[in-house]
Structures are given as C-alpha cells and as structure tokens.
Amino acid sequence: MSKFDIRFMRKIKKIAVMTSGGDAPGMNAAIRSVVRTCAYYRTDCMGIYRGYQGLIEGDLIPLTARSVNNIIHKGGTILKSARSKDFRTKEGRQKAYESLKKNNVDALVVIGGDGSFTGGVIFNKEFNFPIIGIPGTIDNDISGTSHTLGYDTALNTAVEAIDKIRDTASSHNRLFFVEVMGRDAGFIALNAGVGAGAEEILIPEEDLGLERMLESLKKSRRSGKSSSIVVVSEGDKTGKNVFELADYVEENLPEYEVRVSVLGHMQRGGSPSCFDRVLASRLGVSAVELLLDGKTNLMVGLKDNKVISTDLEKAIKGQHNIDTELLRVSDIMTT
Amino acid sequence: MSKFDIRFMRKIKKIAVMTSGGDAPGMNAAIRSVVRTCAYYRTDCMGIYRGYQGLIEGDLIPLTARSVNNIIHKGGTILKSARSKDFRTKEGRQKAYESLKKNNVDALVVIGGDGSFTGGVIFNKEFNFPIIGIPGTIDNDISGTSHTLGYDTALNTAVEAIDKIRDTASSHNRLFFVEVMGRDAGFIALNAGVGAGAEEILIPEEDLGLERMLESLKKSRRSGKSSSIVVVSEGDKTGKNVFELADYVEENLPEYEVRVSVLGHMQRGGSPSCFDRVLASRLGVSAVELLLDGKTNLMVGLKDNKVISTDLEKAIKGQHNIDTELLRVSDIMTT
C-alpha cells in the first residue's frame, strides 16, 4: 500500500500546531519539523497564533514546507505565544473547539510546558480531540523527558554571561550573586553553576542554609580565591531574594565587595544550540507520526537519547527531580 | 571511619592525569575535575604533559586545586596533547612505567580517544597499573558513552559556521558543500547537518549514492529553494573528496553555482559548551572515585544522563553506531 493510499485512509487529514506559555529557543525548529513532517506525509498543516488564546480568536494560517524555510536557527516563535485566561473557562474551550472544526483541523500539536499540557488534557477530555505535546521550556521542569526544548540553549546563554561576569569579578576581587531563571526548578542554576565553576549554587530544591554559605565563602577567601560567583535560582529556598542575599553577605563578610547581576529574559532568547535544533526536529517528526497513527494524549520526549512518548497526564503530574549526583559534583568542584 | 582514616588505608595515594590524542573542548574542565576530586579526597595529583610521550620523557608536574583555577571555560588542554610512537614499543612503555614509579604515582587517568585507550589497556596488562579512561574527542566515536567530551561543543561550532555560510549562500542563490570533521564517524555531519537545516548530508556510514544526491538537489531547486547546503563528513563513502564532489555537481547541475567550505580545525577549539563542562566535571569525579575504590581498566561515560563505567577493552572494540532514526528525520526535514 503506497503512502498515498494510506493518506486517504487516514482520519487525520489536517494538523494544527501552536506554541504556548513562556517561549523557548528551539520552538521555531519544532514548528518547522511539524510542518515538514506533515508535508512529507501529505497531511495539511495550520499554524495557530498566540497559543490557546489565538485559537479561541480564530487566528490560524495554513503552513507549507516553504513557510518554514530559514527559521530553524531563530530564537522566539514565529507563531508567538501567550497565556490564555479564556481557555480556562468551558466557554473559551468551546470556542477553541469550534475554531478547530471550522478550519477542518483533526489534531493538535502543542509546544509548551506544564500549564499548556494541563489545558490540553482537559480539552481532550471534553471534546475527545487528538492532541500531542512537545515539551518546550527553558526550565527543564517536565517529567517524561530528559531535556525540554530550550534548556540546553539557556544553559549556554547563562554560562557565557557568567564567564563575562567572572572576568570583571576576578579583576576586582569581587563576589557576584548571579540570578538565573528557574522559579520552581534548579536545573538551570545547578548546571550553569557547575558549568561556570561557581563557588556556591542556591536552588529551590535544597535549603543549604545561609550559615553554611557564609562558612563556605569564608573558607574560599582563606584558601586564596580572590573572587567568587554564587549562582542563585529565582526561586531559591533561603527566603531572601538575590539582592537581600547580597546585603546579608556584605554585612556578615565585610571583606567581600559584593555585586548582583540578574540575567533575566535574555536566557529565553537567542539562536538555539545544535542540541535543541536536533531535539526539536526529532520531537516534531514523532508528534506528527503518533497523531497519524491514531495516538493521542501523549507527550513526546527524550530518554537515553531515544525519542519516547509518555502519557500526557503522567508528564504533568510527574516530578522531574534534580540529580543529586550533580549536587555532590558541585560540592567537590568547589573544594 | 573518617575521610582521613580512609585515606591512610588507601593504596592509591597519588594519581596522575594526562590528555592524549586529538584535543577536544572540555579537556581542561576534565583535568580540573580530576585535580579537584583528588584534593577533596586528600590524594596527591600530578599532571603529565603531552600524553604518553611526555610520560616517557618524565614531563610531570604536581597539580593542586589552585593550579586549575579559571580553566573550566578554556578550549585546548593546559597539559598539551601528543601522539606517541615510543609508547607503541615495549621499551617506551617500560620507560613510562619507570617515570610513574619515580614520581610515586599509583594510578592514571587518561583523557582521550580510542587510540589512547588501546595504549592504556596494553600498559595495564604489562604492568598491572591502575588506569581509568575519560572519553575526550569531538568525533563521538566511542562505544560505552552517549557523548564524548568536546562533541557537543564541536556541533555548536559547526552549526554556527554553517549558519553564517547560509547567509551568503542564500544571498547569492548558491550551493555550498561544507566539510565537517569525522573521518570514520558521521556523528558531527549528521547532527550538525540536521541542526543547520542542510539539504543533504553525506556520512561515512552510508553511501547514499551520487545519483540520489543529484536527484535530490534537482528536486530542491524545482521546489523553489534558491540555495542549498550539503554537509559532508571528511570520510564520506562516495569515494570523492569535497572538492571533487563540488566539481561533479557543477558539471551535472549547471544551474547551480557551487562553492566549497572546509571548516577544519576550528571545530577542535573554542570554549566548551555548558554540557561539555558539566560532563567533564562529572566524569572526572567518577574516574578518581573508581580508582580510589580499587577499580581499574574502566572507561567512565554517560548513559541516559547517568554516569556509568564500561570495561575499557569493550569500549575500544565496541561500535558506537549512528542512530538511524536521525537519518530518517533528516530525510523528512528536507522534504
């Protein structure tokens, strides 16, 4: 049976793709992959602007293989992203469903994070509408995949920025507190901290204690280190924000000249790393093939460098835990 | 029993580390990790310059935690690397052994590739000398680890260079053949090719055939693409080098204006990516801990993002195969 025969037998003849929630590098590469895979299987494809909100408002366009030329290397998302209050209402979801029906869309690929998938699960339950999720968030806080789209790029962005900060820190014998993204998950802080050779790393998963940090910084100075970097996750457990932490240390360790740098939103942008581009390409292919195979309510992801799929609900409820081995490595490195 | 008691009971009181074979980004981060882990376990550490050759010539220095300050982000290797003819002779290896004994070194960490590990296995058999390998090569052609040190960085370097080449290719509607490293393994070509959105990828593992490439390029032009990138591995199977390939296409597809770019040795240098720095830190810790635990003849590596160890001989003889799924993804992406 040829690809063409199969095509006419398929139930899924048109797939729509959206990006939802916080944007992440690699989202464009994933859009490109979904669109090209649809083209390969001679399935129509549409793009939905601004996530669920755009879907509710009927903001869709047809996408062909050529529409996604030259976007694999671009940060951001050509489909834009948004958070949608309306989609949290039954009424909003009804409108979204009508919008899909009106455009003859048979299945949905959602590129986003936890919140976006939760919306997708509810939508699928209410309307029995086929949906596959692609994990896209720099925070890497999703269960069911070793890496989310954008995480690897964000790590490189953070490490390159901290490398620059270390130049000036060591020229002036200063202590820098550098805040990186990650409200509920310390993946970025822990990995970027180890990658940047930080003297201390503060993450939401562990409360290492302020006293312990002071001790460690004292020891570091005694051992002859003239400058230090402390990487702090947005959501660390000390109960102090990064500026309060800096003040606290300056008061208690007057021998240190302390500065603060908040890396901020630049961590969300930039051209994706090779890893994120390849991951996006692979996950996009898998998402479309699963839908064409009649599957739904799955999240595609990576495990041991293989593409796998997980039940979408499990992915939402599951925990993606910090590797304690890396905490230990971090300790040893700052001997 | 305290760390100190254990220390005096240990057989391994001094560890030496070397980098051997072709250099790779992340080697300095691995040296730093070995040195710092030794310091953490109050074990002495020495660095050997220029791999086995330097060992034979007695070119060793003591390394302390402070000697490796501020090197985690540096390309190349502060211990320098070399290939050693002398180490292939029994006489050379005898001298190497004497050099280790003279310096009271009890165990060896070798950061390098296949060739370096083969030397290590022979050395271990002859002198029963404890040895652990850390896989460091941009080619990723080592069994027993999903990633070798430097591979991720080399991919980013290649993709960034090809992004630049695409700028000029598409301005002039040209076809570029870009040669990347990888004499026996197509990992770089395949991943950088997918990451850079290449229209064709030629790798040593597969002979896709020249006719097929011509057909594909013809199709690509017909579909309206005005520029194209073909990524070629150094050792591809077509029997033609990259310049001959370019000539062949220019003769057969006169509608294309063809150019060649050989990325070359810049792929071996540059500041390591966050991934490579973290990997290096983790593998260095594991290498030292295995030696202190009395283990030998192992290679540390990564599997499913966990640090594992493999028998060194198996790592050498094993095959690290290209993932055929990615070949398929590449095909679909260039629809």
Place this chain on the structure above:
Amino acid sequence: MSKFDIRFMRKIKKIAVMTSGGDAPGMNAAIRSVVRTCAYYRTDCMGIYRGYQGLIEGDLIPLTARSVNNIIHKGGTILKSARSKDFRTKEGRQKAYESLKKNNVDALVVIGGDGSFTGGVIFNKEFNFPIIGIPGTIDNDISGTSHTLGYDTALNTAVEAIDKIRDTASSHNRLFFVEVMGRDAGFIALNAGVGAGAEEILIPEEDLGLERMLESLKKSRRSGKSSSIVVVSEGDKTGKNVFELADYVEENLPEYEVRVSVLGHMQRGGSPSCFDRVLASRLGVSAVELLLDGKTNLMVGLKDNKVISTDLEKAIKGQHNIDTELLRVSDIMTT
C-alpha cells in the same frame, strides 16, 4: 514650510535600493535604513532583487517601514545580490533604465563595492540618473571611507575562528597557516592577524619574502613559543597559495608540524557587529537625504567618525592603502 509641502516640491518621489556584488554583513541594516528614511521623508521606496541583473529583469517590489522590521541583525541580504554580465552591455543598461522608468523610480541607492559603483557611474553618465553608493564589502578596499559595511564584522568572525584554532595549535605545538579573505587588499589579514596575535602576517601589499618568514619562525621557536599562527591573505605576494606555503615551511623547518585552515565564506555571513549596524543606519540616512537634496554620483562614507560623501568616480579610482603604522605594530607585537 512643512515636511509635506517640501515633499510635493521634490523631484525625487521614489527611490529604489539594491545590493550588488559580494554580500556583506550590515547590508540588511543599510536596506532598512534607506527604507525607513524614505518613510520618514514620505518618499516611496522600492527594493530591487539581485542587483543590476534583477533590475534588468524588472524584479522590483515596494518596501515600507514595516517590510524591514526585524532585519537589522541579519546577515546576508533580503534583496539578494548578484553580478550582472548584461549590465556591462549598453543594451542591458537600456533595459535597466526602462525598468526604473516603468516603476516611476527617480533615484537609485546601490549598496556594494567597486564593481557595482563603476556600473553606476556609467549608468549615470548614459541616462543622467541620480545614484548614490553605499560601500558594502568585507574587504574594506574602497577609497573615501575609513570603513566599509561588513568589514568590522568579518574581522570579528576571523579573529574568533583563529582564537579557536590557537586552542588546538597550542595543545599540539603546531604551526597553522590560516587563510582569510582579501584578494587585493590585506586589511582583513593585517587587522585580524594583529587582533589574533598572529606570529606572521602575509598580505598582498607587501612581499615580506619567504626567507624572512622562515627566519622569523625559527626565531619564534627558539624563543620558546611552541605554537604559531601565520595569517595569510588570499592574494598574498609570495606567489604560493596557502597550501604551497605550508609545504614549503614543512620542508624547510621540519621541527614544525604544519596545518592549514582556509576560513572561507563564513567570513561573509553572520549577524553584523554593533559598529556595522550603526554605520549602515547612518549611511542609509545620508544616502537618501543627499538624493532628496538633488545630489548624485556620490558615495557616502565615514571619515573621523563623521558621515561624509565623496565623488563616486574618485572613490572607485582612489586607493585605500594599508596603514603602515599597523605593519610596524604587528612587527613589534611578535618580538
């Protein structure tokens, strides 16, 4: 008199812009500037695809301020570039003129190099058609401006690549010959060579002699340097290409292990530096304002960080000479 009144009195009501010859980073920023300046002065603007060849073939589109959103940071040229044989014929230029008239274009901005300006001067003489040139080429080989568009970016690209090469060169104690662009002008080689700390720099403007280079490399090795970089301009005067040079040195200085790297077309691409983006913005404004003021046959350029204009013919015939002071600096630095 308001901006609007002036507008109706002007002779120049529509300006067309093209990029011609080899592409260079910053060309998109210059297109954007020309288009936005036209919008500011309420003058219509068109873009011509593929330089003079596209003009002959009537390949023009209207451009508005919004058409050039989000291109300031992009390498290459959205208008594409080409070399045109047809424009060298009287017949071709006649067609080009008719194409401009048909589209009601009153004046032309040509972003390109020497060759493109020569065509423009002839065209102006034949048809008395207002034309202003913006110097865009990575080679910096145009008289009447201290910097051409793309030159600063190409220098950074070359230096970053050589930094990576030095990592591996010094790990292996090797001598690298690195060829950079610049067929007739050594600006890139000289500046990138000094910037990368090269031990030797070979440029078309000076024949330093092979013997002198051998002597210098011998001295460098004796002084304890274990690795060396020689930066060679495409068009250096030794009469040997970079591979022949490498062979020659390897024969005469067997103590060196020699490698070659040709940086190639990646030097033409990439996101423009801040300098090139600002320069492009300034030159685009000036080009349009000169045309609106009734001026023609000028090239806009930079002198002492001020925007100036030069007679286009003088710019073509003039010489942009290498600064001999920098040759001297290069000598002193490699002491």
Place this chain on the structure above:
Amino acid sequence: MSKFDIRFMRKIKKIAVMTSGGDAPGMNAAIRSVVRTCAYYRTDCMGIYRGYQGLIEGDLIPLTARSVNNIIHKGGTILKSARSKDFRTKEGRQKAYESLKKNNVDALVVIGGDGSFTGGVIFNKEFNFPIIGIPGTIDNDISGTSHTLGYDTALNTAVEAIDKIRDTASSHNRLFFVEVMGRDAGFIALNAGVGAGAEEILIPEEDLGLERMLESLKKSRRSGKSSSIVVVSEGDKTGKNVFELADYVEENLPEYEVRVSVLGHMQRGGSPSCFDRVLASRLGVSAVELLLDGKTNLMVGLKDNKVISTDLEKAIKGQHNIDTELLRVSDIMTT
C-alpha cells in the same frame, strides 16, 4: 646609531604598567602591547597589581614578552584593578613614588579612565614622574580619543543581549526596558540602541521627556508593532530609574505588558572585539615610544583612525560629546 646604542643613552630604562579603575575588555591586550614594545626596545618592564593601591603596597612583578603570551583575547585584566583611597592622600602618593624608585622604575603607563588620569596628573606634578595614559573604559567618556578600550566590545555585548531579549519580546508582544551601562555618558545606550533597532533610547545627555516617550510608544503600537525595546542608560535624565520607568509606562499604557532587564556587569567582561585588540596593540606601542622619546603627561588615543596624543589634563577636562547626528538617525530609524 643602532637600537642598542640608543638604548644605553636613554633615560627611561624601566617602565611599569598598571590597570586602574573599572576594568574593560582590551586591557590585557594593552598590557601585552606595553610589555612587548618594551621588549622590542630592550627596555625593562614591570607590572603593578591593583592599580595605584598595589603600587603603594609595593605589589609589582617583572614582565617579559613571554609573560604576556596568550592573553590578547582575554577579558578582564591579569594585573587586576582597584580604586585607591590612599592615592588621594599626599602620604599615599609619597609611598607610591618610593615604591617606583625602589624598583628602579623610570616611567609609568596607566591604563584606565578619567579618575585614574587625574591621579596621574597630580602624581606627575608632585614628583615630576613621567606618565602616559591609555584610555580604557567601556563608557567612551574620555575626550581626546574617538574610542576608549573596551567600548566596542561592550557595544557588541549589549547588542547581542538585546537581540536575545527581542526574540522573547516579539514572541509575547511585550515592551522591554533594557538598562545598559553609562552613568554619565550615553554612548553605549545610543549606539547599542541604534544597533539593536530600539524603539526608544533614553540617555543622560538629553531629557526627551516622559510624555514624548508615551506618545512615541502609543504611535509605535498603532503602527502595528507588537513588541518594543526601550534602551535606557544607567544615568538617564528622566529622574526615574528603569523600574520606575517601567511602572510609569505600565500605568499609562495598559495595553503594554512591560518587562525590565538590567544588563549589568557582563558588559565589562568577555573576549575583546578585533577592534579593541588592535586599538590596544597600537596604543601600547605609542605609549612606550612616547616615554622613550622623553615625553610625559600625555594620553594616547585615536582620531580618524590614526594614533594621536593629547595633553593628559586636556583629556580629563575635555568633553566627549554625543554625536547629535546619531540622535537624529535614531529618530528616523524608529519612524
């Protein structure tokens, strides 16, 4: 008369170099150049750690051509930098003088900014000690040179960060306020703003008024732009800091979702651009040659791409004004 004869006739037989004030990329390249130029002229050279403070404390080391191998590309300063309260006292300067005499130093090269030069002028008056300044600061706020060391690099760092921020800004239709460095001078804000295609630029030299900014942002949104970047200098004249500005706009333009990013100290670090490395090399040569020629109290600098020297006092008192042409270009670009 040979170089050697001249050497013995010279009064200046040993030169010391320091970096002082805020560090800037290119300072290491300038140190290297001073050291190598001394070596070329067979003049001894010493490095002073931590600027005037280190001088007072006698923290000097001999530097040879080899001590400065492989530092041209490094951010920060290997000599470290500091601000010195002690040097503001007569007693401190006396100690500094004694420190120089004790080390047989005959002349001083100070790499730094306004404050460092002011100290140098006083010191020269009191002790008649030969001194030459090299302008090194990312702010470009020094008269007598078109470019200070580090300024070009800081511009590229800022623009690359804003490019990343624009990715996420345009994905979410947000307005970002991005604060860049420059307390008293708007050079970075103005140039990085134009280079990054910012919709508004707020600098200390001009108070454009909050009302005008609101109007401009309203117009921008009406014209269909969905995201905007406002670049703000640390020291802008609105009387509000960047967070207050953001709040003000959010209150008055509720249609905008506003975010703030403070780029901070990463602008001081990073590998210098080719421009800064070449500039550093040229200024270092000139500084040493001027001292050897018996000159003093000068600052070396760049004018029309030529190396010049200015009276040090004039350099301090002079104004380096923002180019109003660029303000106009900025206005036109945001049409």
